[in-house]
Amino acid sequence: MTALVIAEHDNASVKGATLNTVTAAGQCGGEVHVLVAGHNAGETAKAASQIAGVSKVIHAEGEHFAHGLAENMAAQVLALAGAYSHILFPATASGKNIAPRVAAMLDVGQISDVTKVDSADTFERPIYAGNAIAVVQSLDEKKVITVRTTGFDPAAATGGSGSVETTAAVADSGKSHFEGNEIARNDRPELTAAKIIVSGGRALGSAEKFNEVMTPLADKLGAALGASRAAVDAGYAPNDWQVGQTGKIVAPQLYIAAGISGAIQHLAGMKDSKVIVAINKDAEAPIFSVADYGLEADLFVAVPQLIDAL
Amino acid sequence: MKILVPIKRVVDYNVKIRVKSDLTGVDIANVKMSMNPFDEIAVEEAVRLKEKGVATEIIAVSCGPTQCQETLRTAMAIGADRAILVETTEELQPLSVAKILKALFGKEQPGLVILGKQAIDDDCNQTGQMLAALCDLPQATFASKVEVADGKARVTREVDGGLETVSLTLPAIITTDLRLNEPRYVTLPNIMKAKKKQLDIFKPADLGVEIKNHLKTLKVTEPPKRSAGIKVPDVATLVAKLKNEAKVI
Numbered sequence: 001m002t003a004l005v006i007a008e009h010d011n012a013s014v015k016g017a018t019l020n021t022v023t024a025a026g027q028c029g030g031e032v033h034v035l036v037a038g039h040n041a042g043e044t045a046k047a048a049s050q051i052a053g054v055s056k057v058i059h060a061e062g063e064h065f066a067h068g069l070a071e072n073m074a075a076q077v078l079a080l081a082g083a084y085s086h087i088l089f090p091a092t093a094s095g096k097n098i099a100p101r102v103a104a105m106l107d108v109g110q111i112s113d114v115t116k117v118d119s120a121d122t123f124e125r126p127i128y129a130g131n132a133i134a135v136v137q138s139l140d141e142k143k144v145i146t147v148r149t150t151g152f153d154p155a156a157a158t159g160g161s162g163s164v165e166t167t168a169a170v171a172d173s174g175k176s177h178f179e180g181n182e183i184a185r186n187d188r189p190e191l192t193a194a195k196i197i198v199s200g201g202r203a204l205g206s207a208e209k210f211n212e213v214m215t216p217l218a219d220k221l222g223a224a225l226g227a228s229r230a231a232v233d234a235g236y237a238p239n240d241w242q243v244g245q246t247g248k249i250v251a252p253q254l255y256i257a258a259g260i261s262g263a264i265q266h267l268a269g270m271k272d273s274k275v276i277v278a279i280n281k282d283a284e285a286p287i288f289s290v291a292d293y294g295l296e297a298d299l300f301v302a303v304p305q306l307i308d309a310l
Numbered sequence: 311m312k313i314l315v316p317i318k319r320v321v322d323y324n325v326k327i328r329v330k331s332d333l334t335g336v337d338i339a340n341v342k343m344s345m346n347p348f349d350e351i352a353v354e355e356a357v358r359l360k361e362k363g364v365a366t367e368i369i370a371v372s373c374g375p376t377q378c379q380e381t382l383r384t385a386m387a388i389g390a391d392r393a394i395l396v397e398t399t400e401e402l403q404p405l406s407v408a409k410i411l412k413a414l415f416g417k418e419q420p421g422l423v424i425l426g427k428q429a430i431d432d433d434c435n436q437t438g439q440m441l442a443a444l445c446d447l448p449q450a451t452f453a454s455k456v457e458v459a460d461g462k463a464r465v466t467r468e469v470d471g472g473l474e475t476v477s478l479t480l481p482a483i484i485t486t487d488l489r490l491n492e493p494r495y496v497t498l499p500n501i502m503k504a505k506k507k508q509l510d511i512f513k514p515a516d517l518g519v520e521i522k523n524h525l526k527t528l529k530v531t532e533p534p535k536r537s538a539g540i541k542v543p544d545v546a547t548l549v550a551k552l553k554n555e556a557k558v559i
Contacts, residue, residue: 069476070439071448093469097451100404100439109405109524112434122528127432128327132336135529175479176448179464183472190471196558221559229488239454239489240472245430246488248470254558264326271536275556277548292539292556295548305545310559 001030001120003086004058006077007048008094011038011066014048016193017090019154022051024147026155027117028086031055034162037076037169039066049162052155057164064172067181068094071173074101079170081106081142085120091146092192099146108140115151129245130268149192150251150272184238191241194224196254199243199270202230203259203280203299210236213303214258220310226250226270228260244269258299262287279303311421311458311480313356313365315390316411316441317349317372319381320431333529336431345381348426350388351486354493355456356424357389364458365422367391371414373407375399379509386504387496393509398521404432406514406521408440413517415445420481422463427452427485438485448478452487 003025008015018034025032032053036045037060045059058080064072077098081087087102089095091113103110115133116124122137123145191197198218204210210231218225227237229244243250245268255273260266262278262285270276271290278291281298288294295302321327321336322344328337345353359365370385372378373396382393396410415423428435442449450465454473457464463478468487514521542548552559 067474070442070451074443093452093467096435097439097449100436101443101449103436104405104408104440104443107405109403110434110436110440111525112436126533127530128321128336129430129433130533131327132329133531133533134527135531137526137528138524139526140524173448175482176450177477179475179477181469181472181474183469192470233489238472239468240470245433254552254556275552275558276536276539277552288541289538290536293548293551294539294541295545296541297545302545306549309545309549 001085002083003028003030003032003088004080004084005032005034006073006087006089006095006098007034007036008090008092009036009038009041009044011041011044014044016154016190017092017149018048019051019157020149020152021088021090021147022053022155023152024114024117025086025088026053029120030085033058035060035077035080037065037073039063045164049164050158050160052160054160054162056162059164059166060169061166062169065169067178069176069178070097070101071176072170073098074105075170075173077102078105080167084142086143086145088145088147091148095146099144103144106142106144108142108144109138110144110146111136111138112146113148114145115148129265130271131264148249150249184240188218189222189224191224191226191243191248192250194252196221196223197226197250197252198223198256198258199226199228199260200231200237200258201228201260202234204231204236207236213300216307217303220307228266229263257287258303260287261285262290311365312367312369312418313359314415314418314420314423315349315352315356315368315370315385316423316425316437317353317370317381317385318346318426318429319343319372319374319378320346320429323347323430329530329532333531335527335530343377345384346426346429348428348486350493351488351490352424352426353385353388353390354491355486358491359458360389369394369418369420371396371411373398373402373410382509383504384496386507387500388494392507395509395511396514396517397511398514400521401523402521403523403525404434404436405440405524406519407437408444409519410514410517411441412444413519415441422458422480422482422484424484424486427487438483442483447481447483449483450476450478451485453484454487454489456484456490
């Protein structure tokens, strides 16, 4: 019984979500191998072989893997699938894009957003936006899984000593082409990997105010910035900052929600945070029902005070 | 060009669901059911492509019990031209739905299939990708913008950290994200018109599809409750608690 983890990477380094997925793969009961399919990704493959618990890295090289197109990635995974009992992806935009394709080609079901591995064939996963937890048993010989990273600790990025093996790359499907991307570049930690997140809601009132009030707090704490769906819909913050059922699922050590009322949709995305702080002037805001520390105050007064006090 | 829009009937997004006391599932008896919100966005996008002259016919499809006809009527009120119900009372998992859709894809030969990225009940996020794999077609998931021209679909996708644009050779599969569009309100005249539109009903067996489950649900439980903590009187107390009690800063 061996598990294959599909590494998420940008050809230069392995993304953090891969480490949590390796931990989940280890809990499935056998050896853990990692596939690095990329372009000029030799160093990334070497780095992946250092992840604690990984016994082998398989490296597939090709220009058509540069942007992780689902058609090519899924075909490459399929070419290797025969040797594996479990195939695991991080439940990120990339993993969710590829995993069901692999499962369908293998004629097996796919198990999404696994938060706990109960045994080699039984897993826990949230349904209804996290308002219920299903314990599901796979009836297939091969299990294709996406792993919700907040459910598993990351494996150590170094200290392992896996081997690196190259494999023949599958051909380019030719049906899908990458044209370009707009990825925000900044020095902040990634939302899903951050230890501290400061998140703003509709109460901020404008994109300018959002930036003026929330950014200094994030800077002071070295935190990632998040937002509620209402704030994103109103244009105060970019789409990929959205925390919630339809945005990012996060579980930092500290989550500070300022001016967020706490719709179910939002709570589904952050309620597994270790410590939750809510700052809201509405005493009845549902966010207070999940907050460890609630401060009933106007965020425009309280947040600057907080920055000064830190 | 035809567009096929698969839609799912789910518990309305405003309903607070309850886990059954025998832990066999979620109680959906007597709760309001609606079209999966992401699928509504898919119908709207297809209608807009028809309004732009890109599409000629929109076919809404749903798989499930007879009540799905209501959901299909809603899709036709938004602007779908006709509908197909693949009727079954069996539990349908994403791979079975994808197989049904593959059979309909073969029958209807659409240029595009547009569907929601995930259903808000099982939160699987699988059907579109599975359909693409079974039909050996390109896919663009989590779409926030769709342009169709010269036999290609240019799709902007929401990915971690920002946006990505891919170009797909048609036919292709697109799954919708939240901000692709805002679905229009259905008007009474359009609801009346939708009642007269064609709705065909098949059984999975008519399409040569055998329903098979790949996952068995052993138990459904409530998530661990997070209890409310304390209210602090001021920022100084908050900072002191975070430093000394929670030790997170």
